[in-house]
Amino acid sequence: MTRRSVSILGATGSVGTSTLDLIERHPDRFEVVALTAARNVASLADAARRTNARLAVIDDEALLPELRERLAGSDCRAATGKEAMSEAAAGGADWVMAAIVGCAGLEPVMAAIRAGRTVALANKESLVTAGALMTEAAARSGAEILPVDSEHNAIFQCLAGNRSSDVAKLVLTASGGPFRTKSRDEMAAMTPEQAVAHPNWSMGAKISVDSATMMNKGLELIEAHHLFGLPSERIDILVHPQSVIHSMVEFVDGSVLAQLGSPDMRIPIAHTLAWPERMDTPAQRLDLAAIASLTFEAPDFERFPALKTARSALETGGSAPIALNAANEEAVSAFLQRRIGFLDIVGIVLETIAQTVAGRPRSIADVIDIDREARARATNLMREMAA
Ligand SMILES: NC(=O)c1ccc[n+]([C@@H]2O[C@H](COP(=O)([O-])OP(=O)(O)OC[C@H]3O[C@@H](n4cnc5c(N)ncnc54)[C@H](OP(=O)(O)O)[C@@H]3O)[C@@H](O)[C@H]2O)c1
Structure with a gap:
């Protein structure tokens, strides 16, 4: 196998660290170009140093000075902002792991697809919200989407x-x-x-x-x-x-x-890393x-109404899956912060979809608008519940 250059979007998460684990076991096969994270600056800098990455991008701008400090003396450039995130996704690497959680991963994934990269896709929320736009863009650019x-x-x-x-x-x-x-x-x-x-x-x-x-x-x-x-x-x-x-x-x-x-997620990740070849993994x-x-x-x-809700959103299409995903992200976050109960999650999703105007996104900008409106609706619903 020729040496493959790789970038990892969401390098500090569960999928991101499993990907790093595999790459670091095979330094002869992989070269790291860029790594990104939202706020976990210590893990990001540590991974960038270990792998000799050229670029490390932190989403939270306030953490850029700390990232710079942690990378001082290395050859890795520290950056933040949308452009840097797109550069991490689209610049340099042949293979890009899309492992940001949630719709936040959509724009970087699209940048990698438009640049014709091989995209190992863990970030399912991007396909749920913009599936048709993504697969059309991949067909145009020649990007390969490998499911993780x-x-x-x-x-x-x-x-x-x-x-x-x-x-x-x-x-x-x-x-x-x-x-x-x-x-x-x-x-x-x-x-x-x-x-x-x-x-x-x-x-x-x-x-x-x-x-x-x-x-x-x-x-x-x-x-x-x-x-x-x-x-x-x-x-x-x-x-x-x-x-x-x-x-x-x-x-x-x-x-x-x-x-x-x-x-063990290292098995499907390794399948996409070595594709169309195979590589060994430490998985049991x-x-x-x-x-x-x-x-x-x-x-x-009946006990798991989310299944019917998602199937119905798929069949309705257009704005419904975007509203489903946005409301779910907001409701799960509220549940994790103990602001709503477990069964409220799917209730919020259902009500948000019911309040969403049917429509068909023609661009990623449309998807982002529908996503933003649905999040606002879900947040209002939760506020009303708490009142
Ligand atoms: N975990 C699995 O086994 C698994 C299996 C199949 C599919 N997936 C999918 O893979 C994706 C990642 O899942 P995960 O479990 O690895 O999630 P996770 O452990 O929560 O990690 C998420 C990663 O995304 C970064 N991130 C979060 N919000 C961001 C934002 N707004 N902008 C930029 N980066 C952001 C995080 O950075 P910080 O660390 O700095 O917060 C972290 O690196 C999800 O879409 C999930 O559905 C996961």
């Missing part, structure tokens, strides 16, 4: 070598999250600490809460539609509590292909005899 989400990465692997016209349906597996067996009454009392304690995966706080509400699977449904071009009715969700089968593809002849692996090997049984359940749409 374990489910979509599994499907990507199962589709390799097959014709898309031979696909009957996609099956997204879901662990069911920490509240899989809880009643609605029990869920009402759940705390942020209980919601982020995922049984199988170690992840950032926002995606962990999304897994508890199962909104994560709803976002992934919309993500799968944009990545693989199938309509909602040909994308199923199947609860599989062991998280060993990461997703499946059913073909027209009745064959079903699945991708398996231990629940699967011991199916020890696991002994794999089980499956139909999703419970």
Whole structure:
């Protein structure tokens, strides 16, 4: 494999640090160009020094002097601001990991796509809000979008070598999250600490809460539609509590292909890092005899209304998925700050979508406007609830 130059957007998060872990195990294969973070200046500077990155970008402008100080004497330039974030995404590297959490990742991802980079996409919220615009831009620039989400990465692997016209349906597996067996009454009392304690995966706080509400699977449904071009009715969700089968593809002849692996994000990340080759990872090997049984359940749409809400937003299209994502980000953040209860999250999302005017974004600027308005609506709803 030729040496690949890489940049990591969201280098200090869960996906970002897993990516750094793999890169640092293979210094002969990778060269780091740029790393970014929101506020975690110490981890950003430390990673930039360890990897000899050329550019480190911090989103919070007030932290630029500290970043400069921490990088003094190194060859790494410290920067902040939108332009620097775009430079980190679009300048220099062949391969860009998009691992910023939330819609905040949209503009940097678009910069990387417009520049024709290979984009390893973890930031599902960007596809949920601007999927059609992103895939059109990638088709124009020649950018390759490689899915990092374990489910979509599994499907990507199962589709390799097959014709898309031979696909009957996609099956997204879901662990069911920490509240899989809880009643609605029990869920009402759940705390942020209980919601982020995922049984199988170690992840950032926002995606962990999304897994508890199962909104994560709803976002992934919309993500799968944009990545693989199938309509909602040909994308199923199947609860599989062991998280060993990461997703499946059913073909027209009745064959079903699945991708398996231990629940370690370094496996799908490594797949995108080395693609179209493979690289070794320190991830635990699967011991199916020890696991002994794999089980499956139909999703419970009554206890987890986020699934129906997301499917309906996908089918409505236009502004609905943008409002869904914006309200969810605001509500999850409020839940993590103990301002609303666990069950209020999806209630806020539903009400925000209901109050959103139907419309079709024609540009990223339109997406950002709809996102901003939906956040304001969700915030108002939460203020009214608290009054
Ligand atoms: N974690 C997983 O296993 C996993 C699996 C599949 C998909 N994903 C997806 O991958 C993305 C990242 O998830 P994560 O769990 O790694 O999140 P995380 O641990 O919360 O990390 C988020 C990263 O984004 C940065 N960031 C946050 N807000 C930002 C902003 N406004 N502008 C610029 N940078 C910002 C953070 O910087 P600071 O550290 O400075 O705050 C951090 O580097 C999400 O879209 C998630 O859905 C994650």
